[in-house]
Amino acid sequence: MCKSDQLKEYTSEEVSKHTSEDDCWMIIGNENNGGPKVYDVSKYLDDHPGGAEVMLDVSGQNADEFFEDIGHSAEARAELKKYLIGTYKMSEEELEKVRIAAEKRANQTGGSSVMIIMVALVAIIYAYTQGYF
Numbered sequence: 001m002c003k004s005d006q007l008k009e010y011t012s013e014e015v016s017k018h019t020s021e022d023d024c025w026m027i028i029g030n031e032n033n034g035g036p037k038v039y040d041v042s043k044y045l046d047d048h049p050g051g052a053e054v055m056l057d058v059s060g061q062n063a064d065e066f067f068e069d070i071g072h073s074a075e076a077r078a079e080l081k082k083y084l085i086g087t088y089k090m091s092e093e094e095l096e097k098v099r100i101a102a103e104k105r106a107n108q109t110g111g112s113s114v115m116i117i118m119v120a121l122v123a124i125i126y127a128y129t130q131g132y133f
């Protein structure tokens with residue numbers, strides 16, 4: 001059994017209750033790095049190089065975008081792991097957003113493969129008309 005199977009699953013309703021200095025939770029993670037997870041960062045607030053305030057501002061919420069936008073180092077990501085308490089159960093609305101984003105990406109990839117085939121075809125026709133074959 002993998003570790004995440006044993007972790008408790010939290011909803012946004014539960015996470016949103018932990019927004020104080022002594023009890024500060026947040027959601028960090030996305031589909032590119034194992035999915036959103038819940039962290040209890042209460043003990044890290046005073047040690048955070050970016051300050052406690054920015055962390056408290058996003059307490060009880062999904063802080064993934066903020067965490068990624070700063071471009072946190074590998075050390076920061078290793079530190080983060082220490083505070084993991086559970087996985088995050090996305091709402092239907094959030095799941096729908098992820099589905100739409102994944103579909104968009106799939107369509108873009110589909111579009112670029114068609115382009116590659118077109119370019120290859122043009123190259124073959126050109127080579128043929130120039131007498132390379």
Ligand code: HEM
Nearest residue numbers: 041049050054055058063066067070072073075076079080
């Ligand atoms: C438990 C979660 C977090 C950990 C372990 C963490 C860790 C760190 C570490 C180690 C640094 C020093 C630079 C680096 O090594 O990347 C840093 C800087 C910083 N972090 Fe975090 N961070 C966390 C969450 C957040 C969140 C949620 C925000 C924003 C809402 C944030 C904002 C910042 C800022 C503004 C800096 C300063 C960047 C600079 O030096 O210009 N951090 N963090």
